[in-house]
Amino acid sequence: MSHDSRTAPRICPLCEATCGLTLTIEGTTVTGARGDHDDVFSQGFICPKGASFGGLDADPDRLRTPLVRTDGVLREATWSEAFDAVAAKIPALTREHGEQAVGVYLGNPNVHTMAGGLYPPLLLSALGTRNVFTASTLDQMPKHVSSGLLFGDAQAIPVPDLDRTAHLLLIGANPLESNGSLCTAPDFPGRLRALRRRGGTLTVVDPRRTRTARLADRHAAIRPGTDALLLAALTQVLLEEKLTDPGALGEHLEGLDELTEAIADFTPEAVAAACDLDAETIRAIARELAAAPAAAVYGRIGSCTV
Numbered sequence: 001m002s003h004d005s006r007t008a009p010r011i012c013p014l015c016e017a018t019c020g021l022t023l024t025i026e027g028t029t030v031t032g033a034r035g036d037h038d039d040v041f042s043q044g045f046i047c048p049k050g051a052s053f054g055g056l057d058a059d060p061d062r063l064r065t066p067l068v069r070t071d072g073v074l075r076e077a078t079w080s081e082a083f084d085a086v087a088a089k090i091p092a093l094t095r096e097h098g099e100q101a102v103g104v105y106l107g108n109p110n111v112h113t114m115a116g117g118l119y120p121p122l123l124l125s126a127l128g129t130r131n132v133f134t135a136s137t138l139d140q141m142p143k144h145v146s147s148g149l150l151f152g153d154a155q156a157i158p159v160p161d162l163d164r165t166a167h168l169l170l171i172g173a174n175p176l177e178s179n180g181s182l183c184t185a186p187d188f189p190g191r192l193r194a195l196r197r198r199g200g201t202l203t204v205v206d207p208r209r210t211r212t213a214r215l216a217d218r219h220a221a222i223r224p225g226t227d228a229l230l231l232a233a234l235t236q237v238l239l240e241e242k243l244t245d246p247g248a249l250g251e252h253l254e255g256l257d258e259l260t261e262a263i264a265d266f267t268p269e270a271v272a273a274a275c276d277l278d279a280e281t282i283r284a285i286a287r288e289l290a291a292a293p294a295a296a297v298y299g300r301i302g303s304c305t306v
């Protein structure tokens with residue numbers, strides 16, 4: 001380590017697990033990254049992405065300046081040149097073709113940094129375009145839509161309490177590989193192992209016998225594309241067998257009668273063949289979920305993309 005080398009504690013911005021990093025910095029170059037054992041949340045855990053910060057910083061393909069296209073070729077430009085290009089082209093373009101002629105793609109780290117979270121909404125509202133695409137529009141938009149409909153806020157996505165649940169039902173999620181996006185849980189694999197150690201139960205619904213499925217007490221290898229049928233049948237069992245108790249949340253519930261009526265025909269027997277699961281397995285998943293002293297359900301990309 002040279003004399004101008006230093007370390008700096010940082011939060012990894014690459015996913016919402018928000019792991020603590022200890023970066024090694026030489027001058028202005030990041031030369032290494034390791035897990036920060038003093039971080040109260042992640043306690044030293046990082047995944048290979050977080051460990052690659054040195055390589056990411058030095059990657060010759062990383063953008064270091066804005067790029068402006070001239071004569072069909074993208075060229076490195078200064079920020080003033082980039083802002084001038086935007087000012088010269090976008091207002092004229094929207095005057096001629098309307099606001100919807102502008103498309104925006106926001107990269108994933110925007111939602112994991114304060115500035116990236118604060119400023120894009122201002123830009124999008126000034127542009128007036130609805131044509132906004134992100135990693136979220138690929139893999140999690142159903143979560144936003146359902147949270148908006150259920151809770152009145154598209155960002156109010158429930159996060160399972162991994163450290164306290166006694167029964168975790170994972171649907172279309174493989175956190176041993178993904179580290180559990182939309183869950184804010186550094187070291188998801190360690191938290192699953194802790195669940196098993198304290199006597200909790202893990203059920204995984206996934207067409208594939210993933211690494212996470214291999215860790216589970218029960219792996220239900222569902223036919224791809226049939227998650228909605230399974231969810232309807234689980235709900236049908238919970239309601240028909242009166243295994244639900246909204247408690248204090250009851251006053252916030254609307255439409256339970258309509259839901260009960262809408263899914264009445266989606267019994268485990270009715271969906272079993274389509275899902276390629278035994279009706280008894282579906283019933284058992286619903287009953288175990290209801291019987292657990294504290295249960296949580298986490299659905300991820302598999303359930304979102306169907």
Ligand code: SF4
Pocket residue numbers: 012013014015016017018019045046047048049050051179186187
């Ligand atoms: S799981 Fe990996 S990518 Fe996500 S915050 Fe932690 S180190 Fe970064």
